[in-house]
Amino acid sequence: MPDLPASHRVIRKPETGGKVPVDRVVLGYDERFLRRKRLMTEAGAGFLVDLAETSSVSAGDCFELLDGRLVVVEAAAEPVLVVTGANLPRLAWHIGNRHTPCQIEPARLVIRDDHVLKGMLAGLGATVGHAMEPFTPEGGAYGHGRTMGHDHGFGAHDHLRGPVLTLPHALAGLHVQHQGFARVEDDPEAPDE
Known part of the structure; x- marks a missing residue:
């Protein structure tokens, strides 16, 4: 079977506008997270997915081909x-x-x-x-897609900055941090209290 035109767009399942897909691809959970990849349909036709950004594709979503036809995504066992x-x-x-x-x-x-x-x-x-x-797990809390670890953006938590606890003077040089411990040497000129 000859190759199909490339796809630069994912159509989410409720947005297909009544178009009937011409074929389908069966993809596992990891395979449904892609940006640029060559896929094979069940009928044996190949096509290139070339999206603007890495996207999580769900079962029921469709790749829209350059000629307007749709290829539906099915989740593999x-x-x-x-x-x-x-x-x-x-x-x-x-x-x-x-x-x-x-x-x-x-x-x-x-x-x-x-x-x-x-x-x-x-x-x-x-x-x-x-x-x-x-396997079709829940997407992220901030929209369609996957949870992507524990990064809230630059400076969101300030994990590694400043003292976290107020400690007695004897321990004041110890700064407790989220990812470990760091010892800050006592200032030699500071008077003992």
């Missing part, structure tokens, strides 16, 4: 852990505290297969099982 238990909000908190993508449903949580997290969750009383299914 991949190894996941299915988490159930009496206190899902508490379990979700522990997963989120580890900055781990999580698919949140009314009666279960779904995360990527990870033996360390499986052990932690079992230790918290969860029932954890293996499955092969599409």
